[in-house]
Amino acid sequence: MSEIKNKLLKPSKATKQDRFGRRISVLCIGLIVILVASIIFFIATKGMATFISNHVNPIKFLTGTDWSPSQKMTGALPMIVTSFGVTLLAALIATPFAIAIAIYMTEIANKKGSKFLQPIIELLVGIPSVVYGFVGLTVVVPAVRTLFGGTGFGILAGSIVLFVMVLPTITTLTIDSLNAVPSHYRKASLALGATRWQTIYKVILRAALPGIMTAIVFGMARAFGEALAVQMVIGNSALMPTSLVSPTSTLTSQLTTEVGNTIMGTLPNNALWSLALILLLMSLFFNLVVKYIAKRGQLK
Amino acid sequence: MKQYDLTKNNIIQFKPERVALDAKHVNVFYGEKQSTFDVSMQFPKNRIIAFIGASGSGKSTFLRCLNRMNDDVATVDGQINYEGLNINSSAINVYELRKQIGMVFQQPNPFAKSIKDNLTFALKKHGIKDNKQIDQVVKSSLKKAALYEEVQDSLNKSAMSLSGGQAQRLCIARAITMNPDILLLDEPTSALDPISTKKIEATIKELSEKYTIIMVTHNMQQASRISDYTAFFHMGHLIEYDKTSKIFTNPSEEATEDYITGHFG
Numbered sequence: 282m283s284e285i286k287n288k289l290l291k292p293s294k295a296t297k298q299d300r301f302g303r304r305i306s307v308l309c310i311g312l313i314v315i316l317v318a319s320i321i322f323f324i325a326t327k328g329m330a331t332f333i334s335n336h337v338n339p340i341k342f343l344t345g346t347d348w349s350p351s352q353k354m355t356g357a358l359p360m361i362v363t364s365f366g367v368t369l370l371a372a373l374i375a376t377p378f379a380i381a382i383a384i385y386m387t388e389i390a391n392k393k394g395s396k397f398l399q400p401i402i403e404l405l406v407g408i409p410s411v412v413y414g415f416v417g418l419t420v421v422v423p424a425v426r427t428l429f430g431g432t433g434f435g436i437l438a439g440s441i442v443l444f445v446m447v448l449p450t451i452t453t454l455t456i457d458s459l460n461a462v463p464s465h466y467r468k469a470s471l472a473l474g475a476t477r478w479q480t481i482y483k484v485i486l487r488a489a490l491p492g493i494m495t496a497i498v499f500g501m502a503r504a505f506g507e508a509l510a511v512q513m514v515i516g517n518s519a520l521m522p523t524s525l526v527s528p529t530s531t532l533t534s535q536l537t538t539e540v541g542n543t544i545m546g547t548l549p550n551n552a553l554w555s556l557a558l559i560l561l562l563m564s565l566f567f568n569l570v571v572k573y574i575a576k577r578g579q580l581k
Numbered sequence: 582m583k584q585y586d587l588t589k590n591n592i593i594q595f596k597p598e599r600v601a602l603d604a605k606h607v608n609v610f611y612g613e614k615q616s617t618f619d620v621s622m623q624f625p626k627n628r629i630i631a632f633i634g635a636s637g638s639g640k641s642t643f644l645r646c647l648n649r650m651n652d653d654v655a656t657v658d659g660q661i662n663y664e665g666l667n668i669n670s671s672a673i674n675v676y677e678l679r680k681q682i683g684m685v686f687q688q689p690n691p692f693a694k695s696i697k698d699n700l701t702f703a704l705k706k707h708g709i710k711d712n713k714q715i716d717q718v719v720k721s722s723l724k725k726a727a728l729y730e731e732v733q734d735s736l737n738k739s740a741m742s743l744s745g746g747q748a749q750r751l752c753i754a755r756a757i758t759m760n761p762d763i764l765l766l767d768e769p770t771s772a773l774d775p776i777s778t779k780k781i782e783a784t785i786k787e788l789s790e791k792y793t794i795i796m797v798t799h800n801m802q803q804a805s806r807i808s809d810y811t812a813f814f815h816m817g818h819l820i821e822y823d824k825t826s827k828i829f830t831n832p833s834e835e836a837t838e839d840y841i842t843g844h845f846g
Contacts, residue, residue: 468650468690469752470692471650471679472648473706474676474678474706474707475706
């Protein structure tokens with residue numbers, strides 16, 4: 282009797298393992314949290330330096346259109362506009378394709394068809410962005426030049442390259458959300474005499490809408506953050522875009538172009554950190570949007 | 582498991598003018614595997630016909646043939662005659678057919694929409710736009726499915742907030758919004774508690790005044806309580822089909838008797 286009592290009161294090997302495991306995971310989570318917090322803190326302090334130690338007016342920074350930090354001109358609006366421009370345009374072109382492919386793979390194709398398409402889409406994810414940029418530079422830019430005039434560099438070329446790059450992201454996530462629609466929705470709709478198209482359009486896409494929205498936002502986040510491929514086709518001149526084919530610059534391409542030419546602690550360097558801060562805030566914003574959509578869109 | 586002579590059967594016939602649906606020599610194959618063997622049976626108008634049999638006896642598969650819900654999953658051979666047409670043919674518009682022959686499934690499967698939108702889904706698909714008419718159909722379908730009293734004040738609430746029994750009655754209401762001729766029910770109460778089951782049984786009984794109802798059930802008491810005719814399936818074969826009272830008191834086949842008395846296998 283007392284032996285059982287003893288056992289019940291004393292920690293055994295299993296309870297020790299339990300505690301050990303918990304400590305390890307808390308430690309790992311803590312490390313990641315500290316890492317993320319310090320990245321945010323670092324970029325924030327660096328990015329704020331433009332406004333605090335160089336006394337640039339933040340509103341003028343966001344609304345000014347002349348960018349030449351070495352001459353104390355720090356208007357970041359052209360980059361902000363271009364970044365949003367390529368992102369929205371790429372998402373706009375990619376979404377219909379992505380949804381069409383996803384519907385085909387989940388609702389229409391037989392097993393053979395989707396087995397054939399799956400690796401093709403996965404391959405698109407694996408291609409390095411420099412390759413996309415290179416193809417964009419040698420194929421897309423000349424094509425845009427011949428078709429629409431100008432130099433060929435600009436938002437249109439950037440959007441076309443980004444379209445191919447975000448297509449697999451949006452497609453894969455859309456496929457996941459279509460697969461998550463309970464199969465009894467399909468049965469119920471068909472049994473009511475709805476056609477396959479009516480079922481897809483009115484029932485399946487409706488039920489998967491939050492997932493599809495999330496997919497689009499993820500695609501946009503990817504497009505917004507892409508640097509290399511865009512840099513190769515956007516023209517890299519920090520000018521306000523006057524049309525879809527005028528050379529310009531995104532936040533990311535401006536960063537990669539200039540970062541090697543500035544000296545730590547000077548205004549040109551600090552101004553780039555401010556661009557990085559805008560990028561960081563935007564990706565936080567995209568994350569919040571995804572969270573919000575997921576929460577709002579739960580089936581209820 | 583005891584072997585029965587699967588070729589021996591006793592199947593009731595009806596006068597042609599009473600028949601709503603007439604299946605002839607129906608065979609169903611899932612790939613190589615045959616799951617229904619040469620089933621021929623007639624369904625009389627405005628009656629409740631129950632399918633009983635063990636799991637895997639082919640009764641649900643056969644039921645799904647009757648409104649072509651097997652189209653993408655299995656190959657169906659044979660004739661199913663409805664209104665003088667063989668509906669098991671590629672010339673048939675299955676979407677129109679399913680308006681005439683509705684179906685309710687085992688798991689209540691309302692859409693994640695409001696109660697009203699669940700009911701208007703099929704109407705809108707088939708091009709009915711008049712609001713007055715739609716409201717009329719919503720009300721009458723809910724009344725027929727004995728759900729109106731419970732939900733009349735919350736038609737715009739999500740159908741996901743209904744209990745299992747209510748959701749299933751909503752699915753029945755949804756199936757009758759198109760005013761079908763025949764209603765197929767695939768184990769409609771097996772996921773429900775006894776009280777909900779009782780309500781649904783009462784609903785089915787009432788609906789049989791207007792519709793022909795064909796249902797699969799695992800619950801033999803249910804079959805004997807509400808059906809007019811009962812069909813017993815065994816290993817893909819239709820063994821016996823007769824008046825429910827006869828099946829449960831004096832079956833003519835040995836397999837049927839063993840099944841209903843629980844001496845099976």
